[in-house]
Amino acid sequence: MTEHAGASQKPFLYVVVCAAGIAAGVEELIAAAQERGWEVGVIATPVAMGGFFDVAAVEARTGRVVRSAWRSPADPRPFPAPDAVAVAPATFNTVNKWAAGIGDTLAVGTLCEAAGLGVPIAVLPCVGGALAAHPAYQDSLVRLRGMGVRFGDPYSGEPAPGGDRPAFPWTTALDLLERG
Numbered sequence: 001m002t003e004h005a006g007a008s009q010k011p012f013l014y015v016v017v018c019a020a021g022i023a024a025g026v027e028e029l030i031a032a033a034q035e036r037g038w039e040v041g042v043i044a045t046p047v048a049m050g051g052f053f054d055v056a057a058v059e060a061r062t063g064r065v066v067r068s069a070w071r072s073p074a075d076p077r078p079f080p081a082p083d084a085v086a087v088a089p090a091t092f093n094t095v096n097k098w099a100a101g102i103g104d105t106l107a108v109g110t111l112c113e114a115a116g117l118g119v120p121i122a123v124l125p126c127v128g129g130a131l132a133a134h135p136a137y138q139d140s141l142v143r144l145r146g147m148g149v150r151f152g153d154p155y156s157g158e159p160a161p162g163g164d165r166p167a168f169p170w171t172t173a174l175d176l177l178e179r180g
């Protein structure tokens with residue numbers, strides 16, 4: 001049975017973090033979500049836990065453990081059920097596994113389930129142009145969009161011609177969730 005946050009509590013946002021270099025900035029999204037009234041719990045892929053962001057800082061900011069592995073059957077659910085889910089950054093790997101229904105990490109399993117729960121899901125991909133050209137990735141985007149998943153603009157992480165890397169649009173995830 002899924003535990004929902006009580007009606008008097010803040011809505012609960014899952015932030016799913018994948019192993020892209022830009023993940024180091026995920027606290028910007030968490031802070032913005034908290035300012036907008038969300039309670040935040042972070043679920044990271046196992047690869048993302050290996051140095052892609054500051055896990056201790058995120059736990060201090062959210063007041064909750066960062067989840068990456070499934071709980072033991074006897075353990076209580078660490079998070080309430082989500083009212084919304086933001087996937088940022090989303091990798092090529094996780095987007096493709098999610099679209100294919102391969103729930104081999106807690107992160108992807110959670111995403112597969114969230115679509116079925118009917119909660120809003122916003123995705124900010126960080127996928128380089130060469131990988132994004134792969135037909136499987138393009139098929140995955142079509143499939144997930146068809147499920148109602150909301151995507152931010154493509155972001156490659158590559159520097160612009162002038163040399164600077166464009167800022168990652170963290171708060172777009174919240175805008176996508178809140179558009180109704």
Ligand SMILES: Cc1cc2nc3c(=O)[nH]c(=O)nc-3n(C[C@H](O)[C@H](O)[C@H](O)COP(=O)(O)O)c2cc1C
Nearest residue numbers: 018019020021045047048091092093094126127157
């Ligand atoms: C420093 C570094 C940066 C990476 N950045 C990206 C990225 O921006 N986008 C991406 O799709 N993969 C990126 N990768 C590759 C992913 O980490 C790799 O595909 C991994 O299996 C993804 O796992 P996950 O989807 O479970 O998080 C990066 C890898 C490294 C080592």
